[in-house]
Amino acid sequence: DIQMTQSPPTLSASVGDRVVITCRASQSINNWLAWYQQKPGKAPKLLIYKASTLQGGVPSRFIGSGSGTEFTLTISSLQPDDFASYYCQQYSTWREFTFGPGTQVDIK
Amino acid sequence: EVQLVESGGGLVQPGESLRLSCVASGFTFSRSWMSWVRQAPGKGLEWLSNINEDGSEKYYVDSVKGRFTISRDNADNSLYLQMNSLGDEDTAVYYCARVSPAAGPDYWGQGTLVIVSS
Numbered sequence: 704d705i706q707m708t709q710s711p712p713t714l715s716a717s718v719g720d721r722v723v724i725t726c727r728a729s730q731s732i733n734n735w736l737a738w739y740q741q742k743p744g745k746a747p748k749l750l751i752y753k754a755s756t757l758q759g760g761v762p763s764r765f766i767g768s769g770s771g772t773e774f775t776l777t778i779s780s781l782q783p784d785d786f787a788s789y790y791c792q793q794y795s796t797w798r799e800f801t802f803g804p805g806t807q808v809d810i811k
Numbered sequence: 812e813v814q815l816v817e818s819g820g821g822l823v824q825p826g827e828s829l830r831l832s833c834v835a836s837g838f839t840f841s842r843s844w845m846s847w848v849r850q851a852p853g854k855g856l857e858w859l860s861n862i863n864e865d866g867s868e869k870y871y872v873d874s875v876k877g878r879f880t881i882s883r884d885n886a887d888n889s890l891y892l893q894m895n896s897l898g899d900e901d902t903a904v905y906y907c908a909r910v911s912p913a914a915g916p917d918y919w920g921q922g923t924l925v926i927v928s929s
Contacts, residue, residue: 704873737915739856746906746921747856752914790856794915797844798870800858 705729705793709803715811722778724806726791731771735795738767738776741805742787750789751776778808786810813837813918815907820923825898827927833890833907833920841865841885844910847892849903850922857903860892861910874900897927 706729716722726736734754739747749758751767754774766777778785791803819831833845847859860881861870869881880893890907904924908916 735915741856746919748919749914749917752911752917756913758914758917792856792858792915794910797861797863797910799872800846800861800915802848802856802858805855 704799705732705795705801707791707793707801707803709789709791709806711806712804713807713809715809716781717811718781718783720781720811722781722785722808724776724789724791724808726769726774726776726803728772728774728793732793732795734770735793736767736769736774737792737794738765739790739792740785740787741790747790781808813909815909815918815920817905817907817920817923820905820925822926822928823897824929825927827897828893828895829897829925831892831894831905831907831923831925833892835888835890835907835909838909838918840883840888845881845883845890846908846910846916847879847881847890848906848908848916848919849901850906851900851903854903859905862890894925897925899927901925902927 708727736754738751741747755767764779789806814836817833862881878896882891904922906922907920909918911917
């Protein structure tokens with residue numbers, strides 16, 4: 704089984720800050736990694752797939768990078784709409800998908 | 812426009828069964844893998860199951876193997892999750908999602924809430 708970890712679990716930041724969230728896989732997943740944003744009471748929204756490809760309509764301040772086992776999601780300049788929870792997910796094998804535990808981004 | 816609409820959630824007692832449905836529109840359902848994902852109150856996302864285009868391949872997370880069954884009806888653009896022997900730990904919002912070959916789960920429904928309680 705592929706395990707996913709994320710850090711930090713919570714993050715307090717201000718509008719305009721650069722925010723970095725890290726995701727690690729227990730084994731290589733090449734670049735089969737997605738990032739989701741979720742707001743309370745809403746379904747997750749796909750932000751980035753294949754580690755660094757921006758989903759259509761997603762602002763360019765969201766930047767994904769990494770490959771193998773280590774990945775990052777960077778929000779270059781945090782906006783009010785970005786306060787939410789963020790999850791990474793591996794889909795290297797379609798026999799099992801795995802989500803990271805999530806990172807909650809709060810207002811400082 | 813891709814749309815996924817789940818239904819079938821509700822309040823059930825421990826040990827009971829429930830069948831969730833997800834109706835798809837706006838894409839060629841019969842050519843897409845589909846997933847079920849759940850989220851317990853205040854917790855993270857948990858992948859539950861995948862099914863391939865024609866239903867011949869099905870995969871489950873260990874925690875629901877033997878209790879949950881994923882299925883689909885391509886004639887009705889519908890995905891199902893049969894849940895048996897429900898326990899308190901199954902209380903969650905259940906989402907269906909389309910799986911894209913490049914992006915993994917890309918479109919999600921709004922979710923349906925299942926509460927298991929006596």
